[in-house]
Every structure is written in structure tokens, then in C-alpha cells.
Amino acid sequence: DVKVTQSSRYLVKRTGEKVFLECVQDMDHENMFWYRQDPGLGLRLIYFSYDVKMKEKGDIPEGYSVSREKKERFSLILESASTNQTSMYLCASSLLQGDFNEQFFGPGTRLTVL
Amino acid sequence: GESVGLHLPTLSVQEGDNSIINCAYSNSASDYFIWYKQESGKGPQFIIDIRSNMDKRQGQRVTVLLNKTVKHLSLQIAATQPGDSAVYFCAENMGGSNYKLTFGKGTLLTVNP
Numbered sequence: 727d728v729k730v731t732q733s734s735r736y737l738v739k740r741t742g743e744k745v746f747l748e749c750v751q752d753m754d755h756e757n758m759f760w761y762r763q764d765p766g767l768g769l770r771l772i773y774f775s776y777d778v779k780m781k782e783k784g785d786i787p788e789g790y791s792v793s794r795e796k797k798e799r800f801s802l803i804l805e806s807a808s809t810n811q812t813s814m815y816l817c818a819s820s821l822l823q824g825d826f827n828e829q830f831f832g833p834g835t836r837l838t839v840l
Numbered sequence: 841g842e843s844v845g846l847h848l849p850t851l852s853v854q855e856g857d858n859s860i861i862n863c864a865y866s867n868s869a870s871d872y873f874i875w876y877k878q879e880s881g882k883g884p885q886f887i888i889d890i891r892s893n894m895d896k897r898q899g900q901r902v903t904v905l906l907n908k909t910v911k912h913l914s915l916q917i918a919a920t921q922p923g924d925s926a927v928y929f930c931a932e933n934m935g936g937s938n939y940k941l942t943f944g945k946g947t948l949l950t951v952n953p
Binding site for chain 2: 757766767820
């Protein structure tokens with residue numbers, strides 16, 4: 727089974743802190759994604775990566791950056807956390823099999839910025 | 841706005857009844873659709889998918905119907921059980937080299953014993 731793990735389930739940080747969220751997948755997937763999930767807004771794509779050291783902005787990249795140094799690991803970075811970044815963060819990965827783009831999700835990290 | 845949306849934000853059913861969750865999409869170029877289930881405190885979990893060249897696909901207790909004429913997708917759950925209580929999302933993808941999924945906001949299904 728595909729397994730996507732995230733470094734923390736719950737995280738509490740202070741405004742201005744630098745925050746790292748880590749995601750690891752064990753199925754050799756090329757594509758990895760970071761989303762945030764907020765009530766009433768659904769899942770919104772922050773960044774995605776289709777290969778090592780490659781990244782593309784999603785729909786809401788402002789205030790975030792990412793790092794993909796190894797194929798299995800995709801990190802989301804909040805350079806200076808703000809209260810409006812309090813959210814559930816979900817990582818996903820996918821293997822492009824022809825036209826099928828099913829994404830497998832991690833359990834999520836609930837981040838609170840005080 | 842969202843290219844994928846849901847008609848009802850909440851659905852409450854009795855255990856044993858059939859459930860139908862609906863989704864509308866606006867991008868006629870979308871080629872692939874997925875339904876996800878998200879239980880409280882967990883990440884979304886794949887349920888079933890369908891390609892645009894199909895109008896129906898069945899899984900275990902679940903059926904997805906695709907009506908391309910009206911850009912409508914539905915998920916039918918047979919004999920709904922308490923363990924089916926969750927938020928259900930539809931997602932669309934344009935296929936090919938486009939990796940991105942566009943998600944609907946979700947429907948909360950509550951199953952009453």
C-alpha cells in the first residue's frame with residue numbers, strides 16, 4: 727500500500743517563526759503536492775513538484791516555499807508564520823500512469839499559529 | 841470560483857438506506873474524476889474513479905455516475921453504514937500531463953443508527 731507520512735499531526739507555532747512541514751512517501755511517486763484545507767474553502771493547492779528539485783506554484787503560494795531534494799520527501803516552509811496560516815495542511819503524492827492522476831494523501835498536520 | 845462544486849453541503853441518512861452525493865463540474869475538458877472520503881482527523885482516502893469515456897463505474901457498495909451532458913457526477917453508496925459517515929469530495933483532472941486535481945468543497949454524510 728502507498729504510504730504518505732507527515733512529520734507532525736499537530737503543531738503550535740508563534741507569529742514570525744519559521745515552520746517546516748515534512749512529507750515522505752514510500753512508493754517512488756514522481757509527483758508530490760501540498761494543500762491547505764479550511765472550512766468552507768475545501769482543499770487548495772499551495773505548491774506541487776513533479777520531480778526532484780522541480781516545483782510549481784499552485785493556487786495560493788504566497789507566504790510559502792517548498793523544497794524537494796529527494797524524490798521521496800517534499801517539505802513545505804513557512805518563512806515567517808502568520809495567524810492566517812492556521813490551517814490543516816495535507817500532503818499528497820501520485821504516480822502518473824497514463825492519464826490517471828489519483829493522489830494519495832497523508833494524515834494531515836493541523837497547524838496553529840498564535 | 842470553484843470549477844467543481846456540490847449541491848448539498850450535508851446529507852443525513854438512516855443506516856441501511858442508500859445515499860446519493862452529487863457534484864457539478866464546469867470544465868468540459870476534464871477527463872478524469874475521483875471521489876474521496878475523509879473521516880474526521882484523517883486525510884482524504886480514494887474511493888472510486890471514472891474516466892470521461894464512461895458513464896458508470898461500480899465498486900464495492902459504491903457506484904459513480906457521470907453525466908457529461910449536464911456536467912454532473914454522483915456517488916451512490918448502497919446500504920449505508922455508520923462507518924460511511926465522513927466528508928465526501930469529488931475531484932476533477934484534465935488528464936494527460938496535467939497533474940493537478942480540482943476539488944469540490946465536500947458533503948458531510950451522517951449515518952443515523
